[in-house]
Amino acid sequence: MCGIVGLVNGHAVATDLVTALGRLEYRGYDSAGIAVAGPGFAVRKVAGRANGLKDGLDASFGGQAGIAHTRWATHGRAEMRNAHPHVYEGVAVVHNGIIENHAELRAGLAADGHEFASDTDSEVIPHLIAAARARGAAPMEAVRETCGALHGAYAIAVLFEDAPDHLVVARQGSPVMVARGEGAAAVASDPTALAGFCDEYTALEDGDIAELGREGVVIRNGAGSLANRDWQAVTAAEEAGAMAGFTTYTRAEISAQAAALVRTDDALAARVLTPQIAAAERLVVVACGSSLYAASTARAWIEELSGVPCDLEIASEYRTRNAPLSRGTVALLVSQSGETADTLAVQTMFRAKDVPVVAVVNVAHSQMARDAELVWPTRAGREMGVAATKSFTCQLLALVRFGLALGMARGAVTAETLARIETEIASLPAICTAAELLEPQLKSIAQRIAYENEALFIGRGPAAAIAAEGALKLKELSYIHAEAYAAGELKHGPIALIRENSPVVVCGGDHAEKTLANAEEVRSRGAAVISLVGAADAERFGPISAEMVVLPGVGLGLIFAQAVAVQLISVHAAEALGCDVDRPRNLAKSVTVE
Ligand code: G6P
Numbered sequence: 051m052c053g054i055v056g057l058v059n060g061h062a063v064a065t066d067l068v069t070a071l072g073r074l075e076y077r078g079y080d081s082a083g084i085a086v087a088g089p090g091f092a093v094r095k096v097a098g099r100a101n102g103l104k105d106g107l108d109a110s111f112g113g114q115a116g117i118a119h120t121r122w123a124t125h126g127r128a129e130m131r132n133a134h135p136h137v138y139e140g141v142a143v144v145h146n147g148i149i150e151n152h153a154e155l156r157a158g159l160a161a162d163g164h165e166f167a168s169d170t171d172s173e174v175i176p177h178l179i180a181a182a183r184a185r186g187a188a189p190m191e192a193v194r195e196t197c198g199a200l201h202g203a204y205a206i207a208v209l210f211e212d213a214p215d216h217l218v219v220a221r222q223g224s225p226v227m228v229a230r231g232e233g234a235a236a237v238a239s240d241p242t243a244l245a246g247f248c249d250e251y252t253a254l255e256d257g258d259i260a261e262l263g264r265e266g267v268v269i270r271n272g273a274g275s276l277a278n279r280d281w282q283a284v285t286a287a288e289e290a291g292a293m294a295g296f297t298t299y300t301r302a303e304i305s306a307q308a309a310a311l312v313r314t315d316d317a318l319a320a321r322v323l324t325p326q327i328a329a330a331e332r333l334v335v336v337a338c339g340s341s342l343y344a345a346s347t348a349r350a351w352i353e354e355l356s357g358v359p360c361d362l363e364i365a366s367e368y369r370t371r372n373a374p375l376s377r378g379t380v381a382l383l384v385s386q387s388g389e390t391a392d393t394l395a396v397q398t399m400f401r402a403k404d405v406p407v408v409a410v411v412n413v414a415h416s417q418m419a420r421d422a423e424l425v426w427p428t429r430a431g432r433e434m435g436v437a438a439t440k441s442f443t444c445q446l447l448a449l450v451r452f453g454l455a456l457g458m459a460r461g462a463v464t465a466e467t468l469a470r471i472e473t474e475i476a477s478l479p480a481i482c483t484a485a486e487l488l489e490p491q492l493k494s495i496a497q498r499i500a501y502e503n504e505a506l507f508i509g510r511g512p513a514a515a516i517a518a519e520g521a522l523k524l525k526e527l528s529y530i531h532a533e534a535y536a537a538g539e540l541k542h543g544p545i546a547l548i549r550e551n552s553p554v555v556v557c558g559g560d561h562a563e564k565t566l567a568n569a570e571e572v573r574s575r576g577a578a579v580i581s582l583v584g585a586a587d588a589e590r591f592g593p594i595s596a597e598m599v600v601l602p603g604v605g606l607g608l609i610f611a612q613a614v615a616v617q618l619i620s621v622h623a624a625e626a627l628g629c630d631v632d633r634p635r636n637l638a639k640s641v642t643v644e
Contacts, residue, residue, distance in 0.1 A: 052122050052134075052146040052642070053077035054226065055243055056207040056217045058115035059234035060264050064092075064107045066247055067118040070236075071100040073243040073287060076436065076639035077146075078122025081133035085142040086116035087214030093142070095133035115215050117207045117237075119144035122638040125152065126169030136168060138176040140211035141183065145172035146239055147224040148643050150202035175206060183210075193218045194259055194274070203391065203643065205254075207237045217262040221254040224642055225389050225417050228252060228260045228267050229284055235262035239642070241415065242287035250281040253417065282415075288432040298631040300435030300527070304617050305486060308479035310440040311447055313429035315475065318451045326406050327424055328459035331378030333360040334405075336368055336396045338641065340438035340519060341384040341410075341445060347515035347609060348449030355463060355471070356456035365392035366644065369399060381407045382426075382452065386433065386441040387640045388416020395644070397421055410448050412441050426452055435632045436639045437526045439617050442519065443610055447478065450606065474606040484602040485614035489622075492615055495580050495597050496622030499553045503530055506547060506572075507616070508537040509557030510565050512609050517557045520616030526634050527624035537568040550576040555619070557612050558583035558591060566590055582615050584608045 053074025057063045064086050071082060082103055083095035092110040096102035100120050119134035125148070126132035135142040149155070152171035159177045160166070166173050178199055182192035189210050197204075203223030210216070219228055219237045229236045229248035236244050237260075241251040254260060257272025271277040296302040333352065335345040346362055353360045363373075365383075369392055381400045385393050388411040397418060400407050409422035412430050419425045428444035454471055457463040463471075499505045505524055507517035514536040521534035535544050537556070548554070554577040556569045562583070569579045569591065578596035581587075588600045601611035624631045 053120045053239045053243070054117070054144040054146050054205060054207050054237065055239070056115075056117040056144070056209070056219070056237040056262070057234070057247060058215055058217055058236070058262055058264060059247070060114055062112045063114060063116045064111035067116050068100060068103045068107070070238060070243040070247060071103070071118045071120055074120050074239055075100055077239060077642065078120055078638040079633055080123045080128035081121045081130060082119065083133040083135050084116060084118040085135040085137060085209055086111045086113035087209055088113055088211060091137055091142055091209070091211060093135065093137060095130055097128070097130050097133070113214060115209060115217060117142060117144045117209050117217065124148050124643055125171040132168045132170050134172060135209070136170065136173040136176050138173075139180040139184075141176040141180045142209040143172065143176040143179070144207050145175055146205045146226070146642060147203035149174060149200050149204065151200070155199060175200070179208060189213050189216070189218050190259060190261055193220055197222065197259065205239065215263060219254065219260045219262060221258050222256050224391070226254050228254060228262060228269065230267045230281075233264045235264065235267050237262060241284050244284050245286035248284050251284050252279040252281050253420070290432050290434045298435065298621070300437060300439060300631045301621050303433055303435050303439045304614060304621065306431065307440045307443050307482040307614065310430045310444050311479045311482065313431070314427070314444040314447050315451070317427050317429045318448060321424070321426060321455070323455050323459050324406070324424060327380050327408060328456065329378065330358050330380035330456065332376050333358055333380055333382055334363060334375075335360055335382040335384065336363045336365050336393060337384035338365045338390050338392055340442045340522060341386060343515050343519040343522065344442050344445035344449065345382070345384045346518065347512045348446055348453070350511055351450050351606070352453035352456070355450075355453035355467070356460060357462040358456060358460075365390065365396050369395045375403060375405060379405050381405050382410060383407055383418060383422070384410040384445055384449070385418055386412045386430070386438055386445075388413045388418035390641050391644050394418060408452070410445060410452070412444065433639070436634055436637045437523060437620075443482065443613050446610065446613070447475070450475065471606070477603065477607055478610050481603040481607045481611050482614050485611040486618070488599055488601070488615065489618055491597070491599055492618040493622040495599070496619045497626050498578070498597070499524070499530060499619065500528065500623045500626040502551060502553050505530060505532045505553045505555055506544065507532060507534040507555045507557065508540060508565070508568060509559065510537050511560040513557035513559035513565070513612060516609055516612045516616065517555065519613065520555060520557070520619070523616055523620035524623060526637060527620045527631055528627050528629055529635070530623060530627075537565045540568055541571065545572065545575065548572050548575040548577045552577045553580055554578065555580045555582060555616070556591070558587045559608055559612070562587045562590070566594070569594055582612050
C-alpha cells in the first residue's frame, strides 16, 4: 500500500507529479504529499486525497525534480503530521513498505540528538541518510548505507537538496518501477502512473539502487554492480469503465460483470496448460481477501472437474509456516492486483522450492504475472471501486476454466460433463444481468440489515464461500459487523449471536435441505431469514423466510447470481448509511504491506 512517484525532466514537475499521484490513489488515500527540489525544498501535504495537493502549488514549486506519496497508514495515525514526504536536513523521502526495526533505529538516532516530527516508521530513513551524508557519503552511498541498516520492506525515492536534478531509488520487498524518456526519468509504484511522462520502464529487483537524472537511469544491484535490465513501453492504465449513469464506480462495476465475464472467457480460450501443470497431483491455492473467497468458492468445482485434491491457504498464514509439499504440487495464486505482498511472498517461497506457479491475475503487467510459469488471466478490466466486484466473478470463471482444463488434460471430464459446464458457463453473463434486475428487492433487504446493524451469512459448499464474500463485502462497504459461517457450523457457537430480528442471509444451493434445516434453527430463535435461493428451492424456503430473493441460475449460475446479490445488498447498505462506496474507510485496493 502507499503509492510513490518521482520525476525529473528539466521542467517544473509539480503538476505532473500530482497527476501521476492521482493514478496511484488506489494504493491508499489517507494523506498525500509532495516535495520539489530547490532552492531548498517546497513541500505540501494534505489529509486525504492527492487532488487536494493541486491548490497551493505556488511559485515555490518550480523545481525540476520532485517526489510525491499517497499514504495508507501503517505506523502513525492518518494525520497530516504523518504524511510523506519526510524531510530532514536536506533529504526528502517517500516510502512504501514497513521498516520493522524502526523503533530501534529511532532510539539510536534520538540518542545522537535527532528529533522526529512524525510517528511513522518511515521517518528514520531521511534521518539515517542525512547522518550518512554528514559523515561525508555521496547520495548513492548514503542510501546504500542506510538500506543496509533497514529491516523490512521498502521502495523509497529520495530527493537531495544539494543534488536538485537527481533522484535515488531503492527497493527491498516492495514493488517499484524506474522509467526513462527523452530528457526525463521517473519512479513509480505502478508504471501506468507514468504514462505521458516517460517512454519505457523496468521493475527494480530486491537490493537494487538506481540513480535517476535527465541523462537516464543507472541501476546497481545489491552487490553494487551495474545492472542491465529489460525495458518495456510505459502504457496508460486501462481507462476506468464509464459510470454509466450510476452514482458510484462500484455500482457501475457490478453492472459491468456480464461484459467482463465474456472478455475473460475469450482470453482464457487461448490458454493451454504446460505439461508439468497438467500433471499436477495436488493443487495449493493461495490468496487474500475476496480473491481467497473466489478460490474457496471454486475449490469444490476444481476438485470435481479435475480429480486433483486442492488445498486452500490464506497467503499471510501460509507464508509463515513451513508446510511440507508433496511431489507434483502446483500452486495457484489468485489476485486481482498481482502485487499483494503476502501472496507475492508465497510466490517467492514456491519459486525457491521449484513449485510451478499459475497466476490467476487481473493486472497483466503485475509482478505476480511476470514471475509466474503460467498466467491464467482474468479480464475484469480496471476496477475503480476499492471493493472487488467484477474481478471476483471473473476469478470464479477463471478458476472453473482452470479446473476444466486440468480435468480435460487428465481425461477426467466426460463429454456429458463438458457439455453441461460449457452450457452453464455460456449462461453466466445473462445470469449476472438478470440478478441485477432484482435490485429493488435487494435494496430493501439492505435497508433492513442497515437498520439492524448486523448480519450473519450462511451457506454450504460453494455457497458457504459466497456467504463469506457477502459478509466481507458488507463489512468493507457499510462498516456493519457481519459474520459468515458454514451453515453446519452454526450450532457450534455463532447461533448464540441470534436475537429477535437478527438478519441471517441464507445462501441456498447444494444440499439445500440441510441448509433449510439450519435456516429453521435460526428462525426458531427469532432470526429474520433472508433467503437467496434458486427457483427450485423457493417453495421450501418461502415459508420460513422474512425475505426471499429468487435468483436466476442453477449450479454454477446460482453461485454467480448470489455473488451479484450480496454485492448489491452491500452497496445499498453502504448508501443507506451514507458511506463512501468507492473509497471505504481504512482500505486500499492494493495491499503491498504484510
Ligand atoms: C484488498 C482489496 C480486496 C482484495 C484483497 C486481495 O484487501 O481491498 O478487494 O480482495 O486486497 O487483493 P488481490 O489484489 O490480491 O486480489
